[in-house]
Amino acid sequence: MKYLLLLLSLTSLAVSAADKPNIVFFLVDDQRYDFLGCTGHPMIQTPNIDKLADNGTLFENAFVTTATCWVSRASILTGMYMRKHRFTGGKIDPKRIDTSYPMGLKKAGYQTAYFGKTHFKVDKNQQKMMFDEFIQVGRRPFHKKMPDGSLKHETDIIADHAINFINKQSSEKPFFVSLNFNATHAEDGDKKNHFPYPESAAHLYTDMTMPLPKLHDRKIFESQPDFMQNSMHNDRYKWRWDTPEKYQHNMRNYLRMASGIDFALGRVVTALKEKNFYDNTVIVYTADNGYYAGDRGFAGKWTHYEQSLRVPLILFDGRHQKGQKLSQIALNIDLGATMLDYAGMPTPKEHNGSSLKPLIEGEKVEWRKEFLGEFYSRHKTIPNWEGIRHERYVYASYPEEGYEFLHDLQKDPDQLKNFAKNPEYKEILKKMRKRLRETADPLGNPFITKK
Known part of the structure; x- marks a missing residue:
């Protein structure tokens, strides 16, 4: 046997x-x-x-x-x-x-x-x-x-x-x-x-x-x-x-x-x-x-x-x-x-x-709607950034420059407009900032410091 x-x-x-x-x-x-x-x-x-x-x-x-x-x-x-x-x-x-x-x-x-x-x-x-x-x-x-x-x-x-x-x-x-x-x-x-x-x-x-x-x-x-x-x-x-x-x-x-x-x-x-x-x-x-x-x-x-x-x-x-x-x-x-x-x-x-x-x-599985994007190097002429690329919105923070981008891919698929200072996007901006911290911080310490 x-x-x-x-x-x-x-x-x-x-x-x-x-x-x-x-x-x-x-x-x-x-x-x-x-x-x-x-x-x-x-x-x-x-x-x-x-x-x-x-x-x-x-x-x-x-x-x-x-x-x-x-x-x-x-x-x-x-x-x-x-x-x-x-x-x-x-x-x-x-x-x-x-x-x-x-x-x-x-x-x-x-x-x-x-x-x-x-x-x-x-x-x-x-x-x-x-x-x-x-x-x-x-x-x-x-x-x-x-x-x-x-x-x-x-x-x-x-x-x-x-x-x-x-x-x-x-x-x-x-x-x-x-x-x-x-x-x-x-x-x-x-x-x-x-x-x-x-x-x-x-x-x-x-x-x-x-x-x-x-x-x-x-x-x-x-x-x-x-x-x-x-x-x-x-x-x-x-x-x-x-x-x-x-x-x-x-x-x-x-x-x-x-x-x-x-x-x-x-x-x-x-x-x-x-x-x-x-x-x-x-x-x-x-x-x-x-x-x-x-x-x-x-x-x-x-x-x-x-x-x-x-x-x-x-x-x-x-x-x-x-x-x-x-x-x-x-x-x-x-x-x-x-x-x-x-x-x-x-x-x-x-x-x-x-x-x-x-x-x-073809399996039905829960799938991501967004992801963390980031870049860091010590090169003086390449700006460092971190952000969230969502299905509709793209948020990018350049902390060393004190600058933010917010794009709406539905309204502006070529990302020609920055809605970060648009009052109509105030709540979206807050939400995307929050999602960045919720996504990035558990992964490790940030590479980039604020200006």
Whole structure:
């Protein structure tokens, strides 16, 4: 009898392992929601990403909680708001890594790999515990010299590593691979060629005139308070977007960088199909933050407007292919919990995010109506802020400047008006201030002090 029970137990474990999907995670740098074909951009060519959206789930209201590369990537890894993980550069607190989603995937029996940009450091022993393969690939320069003397773009190098990893896997054990692109981040040190693109996209957009940003009217920039006008938003705008010639050149190359990522994604999908993994693989595509790209007279990200916080998010499940769009608020801190859920693992209690899987599968669950947005750095020309992004209202406090914003997305979806001093919004302002304190204070001490 005991041998029968043992056999049943082993069979159950084998079935459980077979049911776990492979997971492939694409994380892009500096790409906002509307810079894909499937999200409405009038020119960009992203056919492979669009196909994932057509057969998967496109989240129409996906956001990051802190709009800057290093913090957002730490938040994805830990499942936590910045206020909780406390990462401001250097090494992430090891106790936050203990409950990270890669640790959970390893416990679930996954072979794991990480290729590309980090923008953070982790304890070396923890890194080995999280990943079977770990290869960091940075920019500066984007094009790397190969052993044969040729140059290859970091986007293609990262895809090569991922494909090599996939080709070594078998159907007996699930795998996870994370592709962390430096593109479409600018090469800040090169003022003439900000957006070096891979050869795969060199032929695109050559004879096209790039459309101006929707919010390009200079009056929009001039309506901003002085601390916004004199910030890095304006410095980098002058690097990239402030003349028609610069704008056309740089936007054309920015789109080429994005299309190069689409081409790399297509190569990875082909590898999955060739190994017969595609129909048992979950693919996640998102970005670490949005990007102003000239809107409002701004460059960069960092601050509280939609162009900075809102990102693309697509989740494709090869086992249940269906095209759908969801309007619920999804966050970067949900991604770890979501991938763990697909692996059959619970969300660690330390995480601030929640699994998106129930929403994708049509379950009726209570869901957030708002989230905490925050930014803190020691950079003198980037303003620090904290606020609440509600389904209708956006409240942002810049305590060091003694300044508040209140936007009504229903009446003013482009956030061109600040209702903070409008008497009609007095009670809404009080409520949003209260919600900020109720949401932020339990997570940890504030980074920002009042003026």
